[in-house]
Structures are given as structure tokens and as C-alpha cells.
Amino acid sequence: MIVITLTKVPPALRGDLTKWCQEIQTGVYVGRLSGRIRDYLWERIIDGIGRGEATMVYSAKNELGYEFRTTRHDYRVTDYDGIPLITHLKTVSGAVQPGFSKAAKFRRARVMAARQQNKQTSMAEKAVVTLDLETTGLDATKDEIIEIGAIKRTATNELIEFERLIKVDCSIPRTITALTGITAKQLRDQGVALQVALDQLHEFVADCPIVGYNLRFDEMFLRQAVRKTSLTDFSNRMLDVKPVVQQVELFLDNYRLETVLKSRNIENQHPHRALSDAQATWQLATQLIKNGDFRI
Numbered sequence: 001m002i003v004i005t006l007t008k009v010p011p012a013l014r015g016d017l018t019k020w021c022q023e024i025q026t027g028v029y030v031g032r033l034s035g036r037i038r039d040y041l042w043e044r045i046i047d048g049i050g051r052g053e054a055t056m057v058y059s060a061k062n063e064l065g066y067e068f069r070t071t072r073h074d075y076r077v078t079d080y081d082g083i084p085l086i087t088h089l090k091t092v093s094g095a096v097q098p099g100f101s102k103a104a105k106f107r108r109a110r111v112m113a114a115r116q117q118n119k120q121t122s123m124a125e126k127a128v129v130t131l132d133l134e135t136t137g138l139d140a141t142k143d144e145i146i147e148i149g150a151i152k153r154t155a156t157n158e159l160i161e162f163e164r165l166i167k168v169d170c171s172i173p174r175t176i177t178a179l180t181g182i183t184a185k186q187l188r189d190q191g192v193a194l195q196v197a198l199d200q201l202h203e204f205v206a207d208c209p210i211v212g213y214n215l216r217f218d219e220m221f222l223r224q225a226v227r228k229t230s231l232t233d234f235s236n237r238m239l240d241v242k243p244v245v246q247q248v249e250l251f252l253d254n255y256r257l258e259t260v261l262k263s264r265n266i267e268n269q270h271p272h273r274a275l276s277d278a279q280a281t282w283q284l285a286t287q288l289i290k291n292g293d294f295r296i
Contacts, residue, residue, distance in 0.1 A: 002038060002058040004029040004045070009052030016044060016251040040250050042069060127154050128296055129208045129236075130285065132277040133218045134180050136173060140220040144168040146182055148197055149274025150204060151282050162204045163275040167191035180272045195229040198222075205236055209296055213257050213281045215240040241285050244294050260284065 006014065006027045017023070020041060021031030033041065038058060045054050053072050060067040130151045137143035150162040165187055172184045192200075212218050215238055226233050245260050252259055257277065261268050266283045270276035288294035 002029075002031050002033055002056065004031075004057075005055045006045075006049075007053045008050075009054065010048060010050050013045065013048040013050075013052075016048065017041075019251060037250075044251055046071070126296060127152060127206075127208045128211060129153075129205045130211045130278045130282040131205075131215070131218060132212060132274045132281060133221055134176075134182065134272065134274045135221055136168065136170060136176055138217075140224045143221075144170055145194065145197075145221050145225055146172065146176075146187060146191075147180070147274040148201055149276070149278040150201065151275075151278045152204065152208065153282070160204075161275060162201065164197040164200065165191040166194050166197050168194075181270075182273075194225060195231065198225060198229060198231050202232070202234070205234070207236065209237040209239055210234070211239045211241060211281065211285050211296070213240070213245075213260075213277070213284065214242045239296065241281060241288065241294065244288055245284075248288070248291075248293050257281070 002021065004017065004021060006017070006029070014023075014027075017029050020033060020037070021029035023029050038056075042056055045056070049071060053070075055068060055070040055072065057066055057068040059065065132149050133145050134147035134149075135143050135145050144166070146166050146168060148162070148164045148166065152160040152162070154160065165182070167187055168191075172182065172187070177183055219238055222234055225231075242255060246255055249255075249260065249263060252263060257280070258268065258271055261280050261284065264284065264287055266280055266287070268276055268280040285294060289296070
């Protein structure tokens with residue numbers, strides 16, 4: 001059994017908790033969760049608490065039968081021979097470090113180790129490309145690529161853009177034009193042949209690792225496109241950011257790119273345009289690397 005109390009926290013955090021616990025009174029949540037989910041939930045509370053306060057009480061195998069964690073600055077949690085005790089402070093000190101369970105400590109240690117490792121092998125030390133495609137539909141065997149966008153970060157930290165519209169023989173569905181803003185006239189006037197675009201993309205990415213969001217979708221279309229044009233397949237190392245986000249962000253309503261970007265305050269100026277999506281994915285990957293969650 002877990003009981004959580006919240007005061008003066010952002011509404012988004014309260015919404016997150018209702019997915020896991022029942023709000024039996026304003027700011028009071030009750031639920032039954034595994035130890036791993038409980039620790040993740042507490043970390044989510046810490047990340048989203050803003051200037052508010054939170055306290056968590058949960059069942060434990062000790063003499064009291066429970067343990068607790070709190071973010072309140074006027075209290076201090078002390079572990080006395082396995083029994084958690086609360087000390088009321090006369091003067092408010094710095095923020096209380098949440099959690100004293102072994103699981104929480106081990107996870108913090110893993111995160112710190114990962115961050116240290118990523119400092120030694122950072123994104124800035126190697127060239128890498130972030131890629132995105134826009135297509136006429138979701139079926140790689142029937143639909144066509146209409147736009148390719150990519151961002152390359154060189155080993156010297158320079159950012160280079162790649163953007164191509166693709167001429168296609170098929171009509172553009174109205175839903176795709178409404179979503180992307182790409183029209184058949186744009187493709188006729190500004191587009192290049194698929195083979196030309198793929199040749200140029202090959203030259204642009206060279207042997208760099210390719211990063212994308214839901215990259216499996218783009219891989220399928222690229223694979224089908226090179227078969228259609230009899231070109232050499234892309235043998236680059238492919239790194240998908242989406243599975244990483246799904247492990248890190250447990251409380252999102254969905255894992256569409258726009259939802260993830262919004263949760264991390266990343267602006268995408270032109271959603272569903274390949275270059276803009278590639279730029280936003282780049283910023284997302286950079287955040288994950290800095291947090292020790294993703295590695296090139």
C-alpha cells in the first residue's frame with residue numbers, strides 16, 4: 001500500500017499520479033505498486049514537483065511496517081537501525097534528499113555512472129546524423145517518400161542541414177497535405193528524383209550513425225526505396241530514440257514525437273516537415289545524452 005500527499009504542485013503532476021493511484025481527497029493518493037514502479041513514481045514526482053511538496057508512505061518489512069519519503073525542507077528523515085524517524089527542524093535547511101531505499105540508491109549510482117561514461121564518449125566527439133522522412137502513407141511497399149530531412153553534427157561541432165523534396169508519380173492524399181503542408185505542385189516544381197535524393201543522402205551521411213525517432217518506420221521506407229532504385233543499401237548504424245524515451249518517460253499519455261517534445265519543452269517550429277522533425281529529434285537526443293539515458 002502507498003499513500004502520497006501533494007501540496008502546491010503543477011496540475012500535470014497530479015494528472016500523472018491519477019494513472020497509478022486513486023485520489024481519495026484533494027492532494028491525497030492511494031495505490032498498490034511494485035517497488036520498482038514506486039521508485040520511478042517518486043523520481044517522477046521529484047522531477048515535476050516544481051515549488052510544491054510531496055510525502056510518500058509505503059509498506060515495508062521493518063518494525064513500523066512502513067517507510068516514508070518527503071521533500072519538505074522543515075523535516076528530515078533519519079534511518080535509525082532500519083526504522084525511519086522524522087526530525088522537525090527549527091531552521092529550514094537545503095532540500096531533503098528523497099529516498100533512502102537500496103533500489104533508489106542503486107539507480108542513482110547507475111545514472112551517475114552512465115553520465116560519467118557519456119562525458120568520455122560524448123556526441124561532440126563523433127559525427128552523427130539525425131534523419132526524418134515524410135511519406136504519402138504508412139505502408140512502405142505501397143506508399144512513397146516525399147521529403148527527406150537530416151541534420152549532421154560533425155566532429156568539430158558544426159551543424160549541417162540536408163533537405164530534399166521528392167518527385168512522385170502518385171497523387172498526394174489530402175490528409176498528407178493537410179498534415180505536412182506539402183502539395184503536389186511543390187513536389188513537381190521543387191522536387192528531385194528519388195534516385196538523386198538517395199545518392200545525395202548517401203554522400204551526406206557517409207558512415208555516420210543515424211539517429212531518429214521511431215526510426216524503424218524510416219528504415220523500412222529507405223530499404224524499399226533503394227531496392228526500387230537499385231542503389232546500395234544504407235549500412236549505417238541505426239539508433240532509435242523512441243524505445244529510450246519509453247523507458248525513461250513512464251507517465252506520458254502517448255509516445256508520439258509531438259507529445260514527447262512538449263513534455264521536454266522542445267519547440268518544433270514545423271511539425272511533420274522532415275527537416276524540422278530531424279532538428280527536434282536532435283535536441284531530444286542531446287537531452288537524453290546529457291541525462292545519461294542515451295549513448296551514440
